Amino acid sequence: MVPTGxxxxxxxxxxHKYSRPVLVRWLYLPACFYFVFVVYGSLxxxxxxxxxxxxxxxRFRQIRFLNLGIGSRADWVANGLLMIPLAFLVxxxxxxxxxxxxxxxxxxxxxxxxxxxxxxxxxxxxxPPRTVSQNDVFAQTIGSVIGIVLWW
Numbered sequence: 508m509v510p511t512g513x514x515x516x517x518x519x520x521x522x523h524k525y526s527r528p529v530l531v532r533w534l535y536l537p538a539c540f541y542f543v544f545v546v547y548g549s550l551x552x553x554x555x556x557x558x559x560x561x562x563x564x565x566r567f568r569q570i571r572f573l574n575l576g577i578g579s580r581a582d583w584v585a586n587g588l589l590m591i592p593l594a595f596l597v598x599x600x601x602x603x604x605x606x607x608x609x610x611x612x613x614x615x616x617x618x619x620x621x622x623x624x625x626x627x628x629x630x631x632x633x634x635p636p637r638t639v640s641q642n643d644v645f646a647q648t649i650g651s652v653i654g655i656v657l658w659w
Contacts, residue, residue: 535600538597549630550627554635554636555634556635566632582638583646586642586647590648590654591654594620594652596654597616598612600612616654620648620654625644
């Protein structure tokens, strides 16, 4: 056996097409830091305005797609790009050696990132300078899929 300098999982032989470095087990740390960055960046300037929960739910139900002008397109692209690294890191954090584990990691990453995008849009209702739209959720979903595909 030739040492490669990369430590792999003990039950996967080196060079196997599904082997991943042990580093994959540590991807949850940057995923957690990036998660905090995404939430913080999505709520800046942190101008919380109290709102009855029932009213927030009603406002959220009424959000729609916005007609995208030049400035909004940049925001749309930014929302998509924001989720690519998070989906990549979350998928990598749960990655396993079997096909079922890999599909599970894909499913977890997709559900987590899409749910986070929806939750962020809902929370932005309490931060009035922020714009809430279905465009953002759609862009974040596309970014999540791209991040997962990049991991594969």
